[in-house]
Amino acid sequence: xxxxxxxxxxxxxxxxxxxxxxxxxxxxxxxxxxxxxxxxxxxxxxxxxxxxxxxxxxxxxxxxxxxxxxxxxxxxxxxxxxxxxxxxxxxxxxxxxxxxxxxxxxxxxxxxxxxx
Amino acid sequence: xxxxxxxxxxxxxxxxxxxxxxxxxxxxxxxxxxxxxxxxxxxxxxxxxxxxxxxxxxxxxxxxxxxxxxxxxxxxxxxxxxxxxxxxxxxxxxxxxxxxxxxxxxxxxxxx
Numbered sequence: 249x250x251x252x253x254x255x256x257x258x259x260x261x262x263x264x265x266x267x268x269x270x271x272x273x274x275x276x277x278x279x280x281x282x283x284x285x286x287x288x289x290x291x292x293x294x295x296x297x298x299x300x301x302x303x304x305x306x307x308x309x310x311x312x313x314x315x316x317x318x319x320x321x322x323x324x325x326x327x328x329x330x331x332x333x334x335x336x337x338x339x340x341x342x343x344x345x346x347x348x349x350x351x352x353x354x355x356x357x358x359x360x361x362x363x364x
Numbered sequence: 365x366x367x368x369x370x371x372x373x374x375x376x377x378x379x380x381x382x383x384x385x386x387x388x389x390x391x392x393x394x395x396x397x398x399x400x401x402x403x404x405x406x407x408x409x410x411x412x413x414x415x416x417x418x419x420x421x422x423x424x425x426x427x428x429x430x431x432x433x434x435x436x437x438x439x440x441x442x443x444x445x446x447x448x449x450x451x452x453x454x455x456x457x458x459x460x461x462x463x464x465x466x467x468x469x470x471x472x473x474x475x476x
Binding site for chain 1: 450
């Protein structure tokens with residue numbers, strides 16, 4: 249199936265731990281994103297990579313470190329997890345339209361992170 | 365600013381039309397989108413409109429864009445229980461390649 253996939257779907261961990269979330273897309277897109285959706289469903293962009301290069305880095309604690317080994321993968325590593333990191337994290341991908349205008353974004357199913 | 369605003373809740377009777385509204389602030393917006401999020405799932409693109417269009421229709425969905433007032437709406441005809449979801453308005457801008465700004469989402473609930 250062509251899609252954006254994320255693992256794991258659920259992640260429950262203790263405060264202070266380090267964890268990673270993985271994302272893969274087989275849509276042939278150049279750009280990938282990480283979003284955080286809080287309990288009120290507000291969706292906020294965290295990072296964006298284009299062809300393995302970081303192009304968007306919003307105000308995110310540096311405990312969050314994205315890594316893109318190739319343009320089909322974008323992983324998110326989180327150090328020293330805090331209670332406030334509990335949220336659903338969505339990966340997305342897109343292929344920019346000509347002229348640099350953002351194209352449609354396709355979302356993964358999300359990873360629900362719970363920090364205890 | 366970067367604001368995209370929507371009302372948080374909308375309740376309609378099954379079979380009626382639903383109209384979800386959105387306002388945005390940036391006049392350089394080029395594409396405007398509607399995404400649907402069902403419980404426990406990711407966002408799914410429903411439809412989008414280019415900023416030089418006034419209207420786009422796709423089966424039960426009608427998107428209206430008033431660029432002068434920076435107002436976007438999504439009308440769902442003959443609303444069904446399967447339409448229950450959160451609907452996100454979003455915009456992209458020529459000046460911010462690869463960045464889409466999302467609204468806070470409107471939770472649509474259907475009454476029997």
